[in-house]
Amino acid sequence: MALFPLIPVIDLSKPDAKHQIVKACEDFGFFKVINHGVPMDSIKKLESEAVKFFSLPLSEKEKAGPPYPVGFGYGNKRIGLNGDVGWVEYLLMTTKSNPEIGDNPEDFRCAMNQYVAAVKSMACDVLELMADGLRIQQKDVFSKLLMDEQSDSMFRVNHYPPYPELQGFKDRNLVGFGEHTDPQIISVLRSNNTSGLEISLRDGSWVSVPPDQTSFFINVGDSLQVMTNSKFKSVRHRVLANSYKSRVSMIYFGGPPMSERIAPLPSLMGVEQTSLYKEFTWYEYKATSHKSRLADNRLVPFEKI
Ligand code: GA4
Numbered sequence: 001m002a003l004f005p006l007i008p009v010i011d012l013s014k015p016d017a018k019h020q021i022v023k024a025c026e027d028f029g030f031f032k033v034i035n036h037g038v039p040m041d042s043i044k045k046l047e048s049e050a051v052k053f054f055s056l057p058l059s060e061k062e063k064a065g066p067p068y069p070v071g072f073g074y075g076n077k078r079i080g081l082n083g084d085v086g087w088v089e090y091l092l093m094t095t096k097s098n099p100e101i102g103d104n105p106e107d108f109r110c111a112m113n114q115y116v117a118a119v120k121s122m123a124c125d126v127l128e129l130m131a132d133g134l135r136i137q138q139k140d141v142f143s144k145l146l147m148d149e150q151s152d153s154m155f156r157v158n159h160y161p162p163y164p165e166l167q168g169f170k171d172r173n174l175v176g177f178g179e180h181t182d183p184q185i186i187s188v189l190r191s192n193n194t195s196g197l198e199i200s201l202r203d204g205s206w207v208s209v210p211p212d213q214t215s216f217f218i219n220v221g222d223s224l225q226v227m228t229n230s231k232f233k234s235v236r237h238r239v240l241a242n243s244y245k246s247r248v249s250m251i252y253f254g255g256p257p258m259s260e261r262i263a264p265l266p267s268l269m270g271v272e273q274t275s276l277y278k279e280f281t282w283y284e285y286k287a288t289s290h291k292s293r294l295a296d297n298r299l300v301p302f303e304k305i
Contacts (some may be wrong), residue, residue, distance in 0.1 A: 151255060
């Protein structure tokens with residue numbers, strides 16, 4: 001597996017960050033951010049709460065309830081409702097959930113709320129730089145969707161246990177989380193120092209992303225692909241299991257309100273250009289996506305032929 005030496009690294013403290021963000025979104029739909037301003041202690045606090053939770057006996061973890069239909073809960077191997085499975089256990093919630101998780105729910109809740117607030121604010125900074133880099137006058141055109149009271153944003157913590165049987169087999173692998181694109185506008189991922197994340201390049205090849213526990217990785221989601229009329233593409237990614245180390249990742253998915261109409265921004269379309277997509281609301285996208293398999297291209301039903 002090729003490593004990804006070319007991964008765009010955006011230093012948020014540098015004046016040209018906005019141009020680099022736009023380029024990374026065009027080339028990969030994926031980049032890493034440094035000097036992000038999210039305090040390391042809020043990251044470490046939530047990571048340690050997550051590790052504590054995942055080391056509880058299964059019966060204790062299941063007390064968090066199932067992750068579906070919607071809301072929050074604990075999932076094990078099954079992803080979504082349509083038969084996808086992976087070598088992963090996880091907590092999935094909306095950012096508004098008030099989860100009762102683990103032995104000290106109050107500690108978990110507090111660590112999660114603090115972390116989500118910091119990451120959401122960084123995601124909004126990135127989205128504002130993006131709008132600026134795209135020369136859109138209204139700088140908060142993307143970030144306002146995450147800031148909206150009604151924003152349908154989600155948060156998930158994944159634990160990929162090691163799978164020792166893989167040891168010694170170079171050509172064997174086990175899927176932790178199967179390939180997919182994220183539905184929302186932007187996803188912000190932080191993981192511990194265990195490898196496993198891979199992204200698909202524009203030519204369809206897969207490259208492995210070296211882990212970096214002090215940085216964040218940002219994915220363009222399907223909604224941002226539509227809002228930019230495909231100038232930015234949502235990135236296909238997956239996670240493979242590791243033979244000897246646990247991987248823990250925490251992902252914030254910044255999404256729009258349910259009633260939001262998702263359509264290309266007029267300011268991004270030239271006079272000759274038309275939308276590549278039929279009109280739809282985020283609610284409509286979600287309704288079809290819940291019937292989809294993980295690897296499906298969920299924008300196909302909304303493409304204009
Ligand atoms: C992929 C991105 C996020 O993890 C997620 C996932 C969601 C889920 O786990 O319930 C989905 C998947 C994700 C897209 C298609 C449907 C829904 C599983 C699945 C098969 C929370 C999300 O928003 O979409």
